[in-house]
Amino acid sequence: MILTRPNAFLYTAVAAVLAAPALHAQEDAAPPAQTPEATILVPAPPGTVEIEPPAEDTATAAPSVPASDGGTAAEPIPTPVSAPQPQREVGVDWPFWGGDANATRYSPLEQITPANVAGLERAFVYHTGDLPSPEAEGKYAPETTPLKVGGDLLMCSAMNVLISIDAATGEENWRFDPGVPDEAIPYSASCRGVSVWTDPEAAEGDLCATRVIEGTLDAKLVAVDVETGAPCEGFGENGTVDLWQDIGERVPGWYAVTAPPAIVRGIVVTGAQVKDGQAEDAPSGVIRGYDARSGELAWAWDLGAPEQNADGPPEGEVYTRGTPNMWTTATGDEELGLVYLPMGNSSVDYYGSNRSEAEGDWSTSLVAIDVTTGEPAWSFQTVHNDVWDYDLGSQVSLIDFPTEDGSVPALLLPSKQGDIYILDRESGENLVPVETIENLPQGEIEPDFISETQPASGYHTLRFDNLTERDMWGFSPIDQLWCRIQFRQANYEGFFTPPSADAFWIQYPGYNGGSDWGSVAVDTDRGIIVANYNNVPNYNRLIPREEADERGLAPIYAQETGGESGENAEGAGDAQAGAPYAINVNAGWRSALTDMPCTQPPYGGIRAIDLATGETLWDEPIGTARRNGPFGIPSGLPFKIGTPNNGGSVVTAGGLIFIGAATDNLIRAIDIETGETLWTDELPAGGQANPITYEVDERQYVLIAPGGHHFMETGVSDAVIAYVLPQ
């Protein structure tokens, strides 16, 4: 492995030429001087870089490149591979997990409108065939959002089977099963999506000229040909890169990829989900970039040893253990060559005194990494010394933000606390006011560690006011009384109440957000942010080690079978080995008497926000009570109550929002102007996945893969359902 870090060679033109054979590993017989790489070594004038459009679909490929700015074009410094590539555009296609390269989830399609949406019919229902084995029962939450490229839909199933189906008929083109074992399931069997990359140097029709790349639960990067599903032999070993390499002991389920990778300037960037709450000595949260063509490691960003491990750790060592990880989806910025990483918290979420300084600097931060070097360009921290599991869960959206000095290339960062920040993409500076919450309580567990101040957005927050006793709920005065007693018994000093062991503490908002992995959508024409959100507290307690041992709480590597807590809520009895306390989380603070939430609805909503001002345009509960009720009995009530929800929305030029997400197992179309629900359809399981919209033969389709979610109790399904207006 001479070229474990190709980009190290790419800083100069000479080195680039030397590196060319390695970059072309797929056909490693190619002589350096004659390789087509030469065509991209010299940047073309802005906006006109001529690169062959994606082989299989000329109609929808972006005709032009995001212009490299004039400055770089003037200097003839070759920037091989790392030059911006043309990006597919959203519309006829849905080429990125977030819709377009900017992850706005906004489609210019307008055939389906508020006037005709009620007529939507099912075009087809496709079944992936991926349903839980007896061992995986109760652990499925596929959360899958397909891409649509050319005539095909490209997706992964819960257990990472890569599938291509016809976008108009649902007929299967091919499938590739990477053979992920059940024991690899971490908290859930999820595969949120795949990414597509077209090799600018490959000839049309070459195998893997355009490839589908996914990260798997057993921590592999898998690349297959978009046309045939055949593994890309030049990528890693026969189409597979092993992400466990240099991570440490392989414990199935501890280290898993559930999000699609970001591909920026030919570099595949991925983090991984490190199962929360197991141990301080956990797999590293290292972020790695791989050459999209060869699968070679381009760089590693190990926040604990950034320089030492930039090309991978020295022989016999591993990436820094227990560091904050990124389990959600990053956004690539092809033009600036940055990738924006929404980082989570350290592996032990609810105790921080043992963390390193570097963990404190980077946890729960948005970090911009320069993909050409693997080094951070800037970062913005949303929680200082996070002991609430407020991982950044949402993918950021790239927008042009109107300011006094004109439109600024910006990004929109939602958080689990519900705060929405707008940052300058290039500098990371805030373009909207950031407030500081001061004099926060320190608690008794680790008063020196708990931060006295925390940031909050002065632009917009999805967060509700602090809870009071009167917000307690139930279905009768008796269970409501019990919740009120629990409220009064708990430690609660409002937002950012620190963890406690003497009694339960109320965390509000809980770790489900705010905004989670479904992220937000931005109607860039109307200037409207559409954000669905959760409004759910958690009822938590730190468990002293002795008590945890008595309860038999053990980390994943000491359990007989990996990932046995799949049926539980995340954090409902996690060992946090190495810290003096384990953690018990009652997610959603549900009553032991009725299984109903202790707090009153809404538990979730959807809000339209004016992008320019941050003002709320409308705010509606999302989800009806039809599937909810005491003791788990569906009430059948068709009233909007506002349920917990996971999964984002799609907004269209036609003026509609499409979203499932809620626990009522409905997909709905909402009028973006009014918030009124205009159409619903009952899904076979929960729509905890982002829908998409696309066009085939001048007909607009809306599609969702309602896989259900074990923890949200919305069933399980392998269906992929497309809707279309009757002809």
Place this chain on the structure above:
Amino acid sequence: MKRRPDRSPHRGAGYWTRVAIALLFGVLGTILLIGGVWLIALGGSWYYALAGLGLLVSAWFLWRGQMAALAVYALVWAFTLAWTIWEVRFDWWAWVPRMVAPTVLLVVVLASLPLLSQRRAARPHHA
């Protein structure tokens, strides 16, 4: 189904229904009173203890077969309504725990009116 035809004719289905309702009110009242006192001790709302007391008084009259049971419970219900409006205004989902079950109980008491009347008429026999 007259299991004990030799005993008082007033201990038929009506009698037992009334006793069951009285016991139900007694149990609910006791839970609300004990929990309510606990909540007051924790610095919380006084509503539950007061409502529990009201239910217990109503249960007592029900047990005795006296019309006062209705009056007392009607007061509890009205008090609950006023408290609900005071606490959550007209947020209907917040009305669910506060008003639904108490209203169901109100219907139960109203439905047992004929039983109460019977009992009153029967009182001389019992004395």
